[in-house]
Amino acid sequence: MSLDLIQTLALASLVFGAGSGVKRIVPVISRLNIPAAVVGGLTYAVLAFAAEPFVGRLGLDTSAQPLFMVAFFTSIGIGATWSLLKRGGVPVVVLLILATFLALIQNVAGIGAAWALGVHPLIGVIAGSVTLVGGPATGMAFAPSFEAAGVDGAGVLTIASATVGILFGGLCGGPVGSYLMRRRNLVSSDRMQNVVHSGDGGGVNVELDQERGSFSVSLLVLGMCMGIGSLISLGFASAGWVLPAYIGAMIAASAVANAAERSSLRVIDLRLVRFLGGVCLNIFLVVALMNLRIADLANLAVPLTVILMLQVVIAALFTLFIVFRFMGRDYDGAVASAGFIGFGLGTTANAVANMQTLEERFGAAPRAFLTVPIVGGFFIDFTNALVINGFLNWWR
Numbered sequence: 001m002s003l004d005l006i007q008t009l010a011l012a013s014l015v016f017g018a019g020s021g022v023k024r025i026v027p028v029i030s031r032l033n034i035p036a037a038v039v040g041g042l043t044y045a046v047l048a049f050a051a052e053p054f055v056g057r058l059g060l061d062t063s064a065q066p067l068f069m070v071a072f073f074t075s076i077g078i079g080a081t082w083s084l085l086k087r088g089g090v091p092v093v094v095l096l097i098l099a100t101f102l103a104l105i106q107n108v109a110g111i112g113a114a115w116a117l118g119v120h121p122l123i124g125v126i127a128g129s130v131t132l133v134g135g136p137a138t139g140m141a142f143a144p145s146f147e148a149a150g151v152d153g154a155g156v157l158t159i160a161s162a163t164v165g166i167l168f169g170g171l172c173g174g175p176v177g178s179y180l181m182r183r184r185n186l187v188s189s190d191r192m193q194n195v196v197h198s199g200d201g202g203g204v205n206v207e208l209d210q211e212r213g214s215f216s217v218s219l220l221v222l223g224m225c226m227g228i229g230s231l232i233s234l235g236f237a238s239a240g241w242v243l244p245a246y247i248g249a250m251i252a253a254s255a256v257a258n259a260a261e262r263s264s265l266r267v268i269d270l271r272l273v274r275f276l277g278g279v280c281l282n283i284f285l286v287v288a289l290m291n292l293r294i295a296d297l298a299n300l301a302v303p304l305t306v307i308l309m310l311q312v313v314i315a316a317l318f319t320l321f322i323v324f325r326f327m328g329r330d331y332d333g334a335v336a337s338a339g340f341i342g343f344g345l346g347t348t349a350n351a352v353a354n355m356q357t358l359e360e361r362f363g364a365a366p367r368a369f370l371t372v373p374i375v376g377g378f379f380i381d382f383t384n385a386l387v388i389n390g391f392l393n394w395w396r
Contacts, residue, residue: 001061011062012286019286035349036134038163038283041235041289044264049294050382059289069141069367073246073381074225075277077253079270080378081261092379094326095340099375100383102318102344103129106311107391117303122151125199125391126329127161127307132315133384135347136162137281140288142388149395154294157300161308162346168312173354175339176316180324181362186331188363219304221256221268222276228252247385254382292342315344326373334358335365336372344377 003011008373019040023029031038048058110124126146126243139158146154179187194229229249236248260268269315317339336356342351359365 001056003061003297004062004063008061008287011060012290015044016282016286019043022206027083032257033135034191035282035347037285038159038166038289041286042159042163042292045292045294046289048290054174056270060287062162062287062291065287065294068280068287069137070229070246070249070285071222072224072277073141073210074222074229074249074253075271075273075280076378076381077250078225078257078268078273079092080097080250080254080382081257083261089297091327091336091367092374094374095323095336095371096379098323098326099133099380100387101279101386102315103133103380103384105314105318106132109310109314110307111391112301113307117245117306119303122146122149122159122391122395123300123303124307125388126151126154126157127311128236129384130388131158131161132165132311132345133380134162134345134388136285138287138381138384138388142392143288145392149392153293154230155288155299156294157304159289159292160304163307164308166309166350168308169344169350170353172312172345173338173350173359176319176341177334177354180337181246181331181336181358184329184334186334188331188359188365191200194213207334218269218272221254222273225249225256226255228256232390233370247389250382250385312345314340318338319344327368331363332365332367335362336368339368340374343372343380348373348376354382 016037017040019036019038022039022043023036027213082203086280107125110126110128112123112124114124114127114338115119126139130146132140134142136159139162140155143158147160151157176355211311224251229246229252232248232251234248241387261365324333325339327336336360338354339351342348342354352369355372359369
């Protein structure tokens with residue numbers, strides 16, 4: 001039996017809702033910041049794998065995946081403006097350089113470990129910056145490229161790596177930050193306790209009933225950037241550069257956002273664009289995960305586990321001895337280090353959760369909260385994509 005596109009999206013909606021329900025029932029999943037899309041989609045994939053010998057496999061129409069993937073990364077590009085970079089100042093640039101360097105180290109170490117274990121070297125890149133610095137969205141976006149490069153079951157490998165990364169990104173950040181504070185007797189300059197950051201400063205006000213309202217304009221800008229980006233991607237392809245489809249869209253989106261900012265045209269509601277991107281990301285992840293073949297992971301479970309444990313150790317040591325030093329060796333630097341592990345192994349949500357936990361206990365860290373989300377949520381996706389493509393093209 002096979003489902004058409006509309007039926008597939010309807011089933012994906014139910015699976016996403018089930019994932020949200022599981023997070024409410026199992027609080028530890030919420031504390032580890034594992035997205036509902038990952039919980040629901042992975043649960044469905046496991047159940048489908050168990051039922052396949054008895055009822056066969058349900059076919060899904062995944063033709064809309066590229067659309068939602070490109071839309072999500074376009075929303076990231078719209079947020080990557082020079083004003084945001086300047087607002088964070090030098091620490092943002094430093095942290096971005098460090099995060100990019102970590103991506104390189106993760107891939108080199110992953111390739112070395114994969115070679116030593118006798119598996120495809122690119123599996124080390126999948127269990128490197130693709131899914132750790134990149135997270136599940138970047139992993140699933142690059143999975144077809146790794147399949148084309150000869151890595152069978154790349155989709156299953158990416159989500160398995162990303163899930164382990166999210167787990168350890170949530171588990172390791174707080175202990176590393178606390179260790180740095182105790183070792184150096186660090187205290188916050190602002191002893192305000194129980195501070196909770198709301199992330200983007202509040203909800204999204206959407207004007208749905210106006211053709212020129214914020215929702216319509218944001219959707220128009222998003223679609224326009226995707227269209228321009230497709231032309232940029234065609235240009236790269238004609239020049240012989242192998243890049244994912246969303247790279248052109250991210251470049252176009254960033255250019256449009258910066259142009260609008262320089263001309264003082266306040267036509268882009270960043271919070272609304274991020275909201276739209278988040279919706280597209282959830283749809284993309286759920287459908288991608290529902291279509292995974294868990295059996296592809298069986299023969300690579302042990303090598304993948306070894307590589308990922310090595311990556312956890314590397315991330316912890318890199319943070320303790322390099323990130324903390326370059327972020328000032330003070331209280332804010334310790335909190336930023338906890339956040340760095342969060343998005344260096346998992347997602348920006350892990351990073352923020354790690355920092356909030358330390359801030360509620362030890363005091364406010366405003367510099368860390370300004371720096372880490374800007375790098376983890378926006379700019380690292382640009383540099384990490386270049387790093388990943390460098391390794392893919394090197395293999396070819």
